[in-house]
Amino acid sequence: MFVDEVEIEVIAGDGGNGMVSFRREKYVPHGGPNGGDGGRGGSVILKADPNLSTLLDFRFQRHYRAERGGHGGSKQMFGKDGADLVLRAPVGTVATDLETGEVVADLVYPHQTVVVARGGKGGRGNAHFATSVHQAPKFAEKGEPGERRRLKLELKLLADVGLLGYPNVGKSTLIAAVSAARPKIADYPFTTLVPNLGVVRVDIDKSFVIADLPGLIEGASQGAGLGHQFLRHVSRSRLLIHLLDVSGLSGRDPLNDFEVINRELALYDPKLAALPQIVALNKIDVLADQAELEPIERALRDRGYPVFRISAATGTGLRELIFETMRRLETLPKAFEEAPQGKVVIQVKPTDDNFWEVRNPEPGLFEIVGRAVERRVAMTDVENEEAMERLHRLLDRMGVIQALREHGIRHGDTVRIRDIEFEFQDEAVLDAEIEAIEAARKEKRRLKRS
Numbered sequence: 001m002f003v004d005e006v007e008i009e010v011i012a013g014d015g016g017n018g019m020v021s022f023r024r025e026k027y028v029p030h031g032g033p034n035g036g037d038g039g040r041g042g043s044v045i046l047k048a049d050p051n052l053s054t055l056l057d058f059r060f061q062r063h064y065r066a067e068r069g070g071h072g073g074s075k076q077m078f079g080k081d082g083a084d085l086v087l088r089a090p091v092g093t094v095a096t097d098l099e100t101g102e103v104v105a106d107l108v109y110p111h112q113t114v115v116v117a118r119g120g121k122g123g124r125g126n127a128h129f130a131t132s133v134h135q136a137p138k139f140a141e142k143g144e145p146g147e148r149r150r151l152k153l154e155l156k157l158l159a160d161v162g163l164l165g166y167p168n169v170g171k172s173t174l175i176a177a178v179s180a181a182r183p184k185i186a187d188y189p190f191t192t193l194v195p196n197l198g199v200v201r202v203d204i205d206k207s208f209v210i211a212d213l214p215g216l217i218e219g220a221s222q223g224a225g226l227g228h229q230f231l232r233h234v235s236r237s238r239l240l241i242h243l244l245d246v247s248g249l250s251g252r253d254p255l256n257d258f259e260v261i262n263r264e265l266a267l268y269d270p271k272l273a274a275l276p277q278i279v280a281l282n283k284i285d286v287l288a289d290q291a292e293l294e295p296i297e298r299a300l301r302d303r304g305y306p307v308f309r310i311s312a313a314t315g316t317g318l319r320e321l322i323f324e325t326m327r328r329l330e331t332l333p334k335a336f337e338e339a340p341q342g343k344v345v346i347q348v349k350p351t352d353d354n355f356w357e358v359r360n361p362e363p364g365l366f367e368i369v370g371r372a373v374e375r376r377v378a379m380t381d382v383e384n385e386e387a388m389e390r391l392h393r394l395l396d397r398m399g400v401i402q403a404l405r406e407h408g409i410r411h412g413d414t415v416r417i418r419d420i421e422f423e424f425q426d427e428a429v430l431d432a433e434i435e436a437i438e439a440a441r442k443e444k445r446r447l448k449r450s
Contacts, residue, residue: 006058006153007098010087010117012146013041016069016079018123020140033137034076035125039069041146042082044117046095048107049088053197055155058089066117069143072125079122086113092158092236098150108158116151120144123379129390139387141379156236159197159211160329162275164265165243166257168250170282172196174243174312175212178322202326211237235269238332239325240277242305246293247283254281254296276328278306280321285311358403366409366424367416368400377417 016038023031044066064087070079089095095105095116105114123141130137163171179198196212242261244254258279266273279300281293290309297307306324310317356370368374376394381387395401404415404424411426 005155006055007062007150008058008153009063009148009150010044010085011063011065011148012043012117012119013066013068013082014146015039015041015120015122015143016071016082017142018125018128018140019072019074019077020126020138021074022136032135033126033130034074035127035140036072036074036077037079037124037128038072038122038141038143039079039081040122041069041119041143042066042084043115043119043146045084045086046093046105046107046114046116047086047088048091048093048110048112050091050110052088052090054090055093055153058087058153066119066146068146069119069122071143072122072140076125076127081122082119084119089153090155092156094154094156096152096154098152104149104151117147117149120146137386139381139384139390142381143379144375145378157197157211158209158236160208160238161200161210161325162237162240163210163212163243164240164261164277165282166245166250166252166261169243169245169257170312171212171243174280174282174310174318175210177312177315178318179210200322200325202322206326208326208329210241235272237275238334239328240275241321241325242277242279243282244279244296245283246281246296247286249283249286255299258300276332278308278321278325278328280317281307281309282312284309285314285316356398356400358400358407360407364413365416366404366407366413368404372398373400374418377420382420 018038019035021033021035023034025031044064064085066085067082069082072079089107091107091110091112093105093107094103095114096103104116107114121144123143126137126140129139163175165171175196175198178200198210198212199207200210201207242258244257245252246254262273281296284290284293287293293309297309300307308317308321308324310321312318354372356368356373359367359369361367373395376391380391392401409415409424411424413424415422415424
């Protein structure tokens with residue numbers, strides 16, 4: 001079963017929590033903090049496997065989660081790092097983030113690896129937070145959550161030459177005649193339901209890969225036939241061979257077929273229509289008089305296309321077509337350079353760790369979004385008073401408190417960061433309330449004395 005498009009969700013491992021611990025050794029009075037750090041969470045890695053040719057494995061499992069990091073221990077023992085999760089995909093796979101539309105991986109080399117979701121950092125133990133004025137911190141950081149992404153995986157075949165044409169023009173017969181590929185061949189439209197790849201050997205050290213792309217008819221760019229499903233595979237090609245049925249048995253005009261297919265290429269992606277093309281007039285073996293082809297050849301050559309008369313069934317003209325294809329390919333730039341020596345590792349472009357902003361979606365509610373703030377909140381134990389005091393100091397130094405005031409926040413309003421909500425406590429209001437309480441107490445004592 002050929003599967004060339006699928007959606008999955010990948011979740012990197014969370015970092016392990018830091019440890020709150022103190023030395024309790026005999027003869028060591030006033031033992032200080034010795035909580036260890038949590039381990040890093042495992043990342044999700046996409047790897048190009050040259051032995052795979054379909055995304056079928058992803059059809060049956062859509063959710064993938066890497067291992068989380070181990071928690072820190074006492075005596076400053078570090079938690080174990082989580083194992084990375086490696087997902088194998090065919091060469092030519094493109095991974096796109098469904099939320100942002102960003103291409104996060106394009107596997108064009110065998111064994112190329114790309115980190116598509118980064119594991120979270122381990123939280124620091126309380127040993128990190130000891131200072132000369134705070135010698136016994138009773139809090140530690142929680143592990144950073146791992147990245148979560150919804151990805152669309154698309155397989156785009158890596159072929160030098162794309163074979164185009166209406167159904168039943170002889171594409172499968174041609175690829176079977178010039179390569180070792182054995183596609184299904186029958187006398188009815190849409191015989192080929194999946195793209196076929198074949199290696200064409202021109203000489204001892206010269207060869208190219210050809211792809212038979214099925215289902216192109218009028219309206220293919222909007223999904224008619226099978227064209228929309230497989231047009232993506234043309235995008236990797238450097239050269240197109242356009243097959244036209246000139247036998248007259250189809251009842252269609254070859255020149256009109258040529259215009260229709262090229263129009264569909266342009267509608268799907270203008271870059272496809274701009275690819276160089278060689279036109280092959282197929283099924284000349286059933287023509288009674290080949291002079292009928294001269295007007296078609298003249299019209300195509302006037303537009304700058306090289307034209308060949310061939311019969312894929314009998315082999316007539318195939319040698320000339322293949323040699324001209326090889327000659328043209330040698331003059332065209334390669335779609336991708338040769339793979340570098342060693343393993344290719346490409347990291348996903350990290351998000352801006354310093355970005356954050358304040359939003360006011362409704363009266364009385366303020367949201368703070370951005371990795372810089374969300375990460376600090378996620379790694380804070382909100383049930384620990386000391387940890388919350390530290391978080392407040394961090395947000396104040398970052399300018400978050402001042403930004404909230406500039407947006408008009410008031411005492412008692414709600415502040416939301418990630419999925420946690422806080423009640424904003426205005427220090428000026430609290431100080432005024434304390435002063436009012438103290439004044440009331442003084443007045444009460446005065447009245448009692450009098």
